[in-house]
Amino acid sequence: MKKVVVVGAGLGGLVTAALLAKRGNQVIVMERSPILGGRSHVISKNGFTMSYGAHAVLAPKQEMMQSIIRELELPMIYKKASLSKFKLFKDGKVISSPLGFGALTSPAVSGFFNHILCLKQFYQMVKQASDFLPTMSVGQWIRENIHNPEIAKVLTAYAALSVYDGALDWYSMNHFVELTAREYEKNEPLSYMGYDLLLNELQQVITNHGGSILYGKQVTDLIIEAGKVKGVVCGGEPYECDEVVLNAPPNALGKLLHDPDLADEFDGYLNQPAHYVYVYDLMLSKKMRGDISNLLDLDGGLYLNVYSLNNASSAPAGGQLINGLKFLSEQEQADDSHAEASQRAIEHLLHHVYPGWETYVVSKRIINRAMVNGIARRTNAKLLPLQSRSVKGLYLVGDSTEGRGALGMPCYDSAKKVADIISAT
Secondary structure, three states, rough: EEEEEEEOOHHHHHHHHHHHHHOOEEEEEEEOOOOOOOHHHHHEEEOEEEEEEOOOOOOOHHHHHHHHHHHOOOOOEOOOOOHHHEEEEEEOOEEEEOOOOOOOOOOOOOOOHHHHHHHHHHHHHHOOOOOOOOOOOOHHHHHOOOOHHHHHHHHHHHHHHHHHHOOOEEEEHHHHHHHHHHHHHOOOOOOOOOOOHHHHHHHHHHHHHHOEEEEEOOEEEEEEEEOOEEEEOOEEEEEEOEEEEEOOOHHOOOOOOOOOHHHOOOOOOOOOOOOEEEEEEEEEOOOOOOOOEEEOOOOOOOEEEEEEOOOOOOOOOOOOOEEEEEEEOHHHOOOOOHHHHHHHHHHHHHHHHHHOOOHHEEEEEEEEEEEEOOOEEEOOOOOOEEEEEOOOOOOEEEEEEEOOOOOOOOHHHHHHHHHHHHHOO
16 A cells, blocks of 8 residues: 555546545545636536536546546446537528538538548548657648638638637647547547536545545645655645655646756746637526537637536526637637637627527626646647656646546546556556
8 A cells, every 4th residue: 555645636636546545545635725626626606517627528438538437436427419419600500510410411511522521531630640740730731631611611610629729720630639539439428427526426436445635735845855755745744655646737836846856857848838718608597499509610719518408407497508618829828818809709609599698698607718738739749747757756647748638638548547557566
């Protein structure tokens, strides 16, 4: 049995702690805030339940996630997405998608041959091996390979949706296909287990197996002796342990990795740009329509997810919760100057799709720049290693690491890999 301190109760930290606790280790999670989940925390407002981060767990998409679900015995509820309710928005109209229910009839693409070509080029884009040049971006690949402008517009919109990023000229093609090669393997169901339930389940696994979660505990330093981590310092007090797992954003890690060897090892990692998306959550007292579950705007980089259709418990009876997103360009991700224009764009789309929606507004939640990844998966990105090479017993998990996938998946992937490494040593 090892004594492990996990710094940070985000998804990566909680999954790591749960796996290690269930395997018989003594685990302490130290979280500086009073809540679980980090950027995946959940809020309840006026009878609606919303996550700050991802709304769905891509549970069936890869073996790593399935392994976690099986080992921790998480009670996932699966639901297959309805392709007939996944719509596109073009020229002021809601239309079917050429990549789903309207594969041969969608107005997004003209002509029977081009519908077939669209499907072929879509799967060509998402099913490749991740062996591109490091400088190849998704935007560059589309320009070089997709010559029909209608098809290029559709694939650009789906690429932005797949990674929640409008800066496709900077998004690494290698990181893109790392996700989509599995994401689009087949139409498997998502797990729409609410994050409030998921966080509670992880907490129970940790505490039921002798672990503990300490809130309001900000770790300020690492204890390192002879190249080996020996513990952490919290509130001026030392906590001894055998291994330390860090689950913190890059801007917070810099305060902990100031040991000369660590500072040298992680130089160049911690000052990279993060990845942001604009969020507009709309809580309505009335269910406006039930024929749309997801809507992707081909022209504006906008996306609506009618979350209450996928997870009925997220809204009160008769109500509707709509999660609106704008995929931000590189310039828009730099600051909040886009905020007013982004809000107008989302509300303009809502007026077209849900006429009269303003009458039924219970509340809104707007986040000008909600962080998707602590380190944006750009063509030149240096993702954090899962294990320090200079200090033995120090590990890192979370969405800024080399964990595979996107949209929360690096948290799970890195957690499983780090737990396996610790268990094997």
